[in-house]
Amino acid sequence: MQLTIEKLVYGGDGLARLPADEHGRGKTVFLPFVLAGETVEAALLEQKPSFARGRATKLLQASPHRVEPHCPYFQRCGGCHYQHAGYEHQLEIKAAILKENLRRLAKLELGTELQIHASPPWNYRNRTRLKVQTAPEFALGYHKFNSHELLPVEQCPISSPLINRAITALWELGRGGQIAQQIREVELFADSADARLLVELYCAPDLARESARQIAEEVKSVLPEAAGVVAFRSSLSAHSPAEPQAVARAGEGELTYEVGRHSYRVSAGSFFQTNRHLTQALVDIATGNVSGAAALDLYAGVGLFATVLAGSFAQVIAVEPSPTSFADLSYNSPGNVRAIRATTEQFLRDYAVGRKADLVVVAPPRAGLGERVVRALARVNSPRLTYF
Numbered sequence: 001m002q003l004t005i006e007k008l009v010y011g012g013d014g015l016a017r018l019p020a021d022e023h024g025r026g027k028t029v030f031l032p033f034v035l036a037g038e039t040v041e042a043a044l045l046e047q048k049p050s051f052a053r054g055r056a057t058k059l060l061q062a063s064p065h066r067v068e069p070h071c072p073y074f075q076r077c078g079g080c081h082y083q084h085a086g087y088e089h090q091l092e093i094k095a096a097i098l099k100e101n102l103r104r105l106a107k108l109e110l111g112t113e114l115q116i117h118a119s120p121p122w123n124y125r126n127r128t129r130l131k132v133q134t135a136p137e138f139a140l141g142y143h144k145f146n147s148h149e150l151l152p153v154e155q156c157p158i159s160s161p162l163i164n165r166a167i168t169a170l171w172e173l174g175r176g177g178q179i180a181q182q183i184r185e186v187e188l189f190a191d192s193a194d195a196r197l198l199v200e201l202y203c204a205p206d207l208a209r210e211s212a213r214q215i216a217e218e219v220k221s222v223l224p225e226a227a228g229v230v231a232f233r234s235s236l237s238a239h240s241p242a243e244p245q246a247v248a249r250a251g252e253g254e255l256t257y258e259v260g261r262h263s264y265r266v267s268a269g270s271f272f273q274t275n276r277h278l279t280q281a282l283v284d285i286a287t288g289n290v291s292g293a294a295a296l297d298l299y300a301g302v303g304l305f306a307t308v309l310a311g312s313f314a315q316v317i318a319v320e321p322s323p324t325s326f327a328d329l330s331y332n333s334p335g336n337v338r339a340i341r342a343t344t345e346q347f348l349r350d351y352a353v354g355r356k357a358d359l360v361v362v363a364p365p366r367a368g369l370g371e372r373v374v375r376a377l378a379r380v381n382s383p384r385l386t387y388f
Helices: 087-105 161-175 209-221 279-287 323-332 344-350 371-378
Strands: 002-004 014-017 028-031 039-047 051-061 127-133 139-143 150-152 183-190 197-203 226-233 245-251 254-259 262-267 292-298 313-319 337-340 359-362 385-387
Touching (some): 002 014, 028 039, 127 161, 139 161, 161 183, 161 197, 209 226, 254 279, 262 323, 292 344
Parallel strands (some): 292 313, 292 359, 313 337
Antiparallel strands (some): 002 039, 039 051, 127 139, 127 183, 139 150, 226 245
């Protein structure tokens, strides 16, 4: 059938409508890798009572914003959704989606224009996690689009140059049979200068410590820019909330990450912002032109915001549940930062109702805050909340 794309929605799909019938307006259909205003021939893949999913089989009328994707794996790889649009148009798409979600979900009409903080479109990621396959033949890569099947990837244009050199080295190791079969995933984290690398190996849950140490040393020996390699035992359960257990290390277990005038210890397994070009901008947004008696940094990670906020607030309370990130938070924090190991929900449940905070910063995981945290935040007496 022939469809015209009305707009793009969160997640990157284009929205079109099936032809109207005797029941009224046509059902909504979602298609990936299209742009607003395009006309396509499409095939339906899935029908639900209130919507359908499909794919474009032929492009009949292209958007003027359509470009040739830079990545050779685009549309096969599940990682990126907008590379068929020029970068400036990608920013416009994301701004429009944010405005619509605020309007539709929060019933909020923005009275001002969004301020866009653009990044270089390529080589911006300082952290990349890849799946490892050792049999029947070696492969390193990501999941295929809408699949749990492995797509072998030998380069990643959105990852930093150092990470891409490490990917090449790992492929050479794997082709030579030098990647242990117990390795399930590998995560590569580069410092702010893109000069030193921290490698995290996620291995079979029954891996012995001595074997893990040998594997870590072998990987480090072929990655000259690796400050350290840390081997973790993967959880026996994919749904387990427990952190993977570090069982062996070759070299250092952390990197020093520079952001402006501040240095942060970031250990293997700790969270840190992934866009190496926008980290300073995020800090400036969170900490610029604000001061007072007390600030809350929730989901604090290693203290990216709390460390800077300590210079303009009498006290900063930084909350982080992960044992690894919390250890870095405690190490990185100045004396007037009170680090608390707890979930945000646990902390806010015990936080005195009516107690004043001049600023609240929240940077939750992708799932968002959740209703109970939102309700608890509404009871905190704060004139300003910054949400990343």
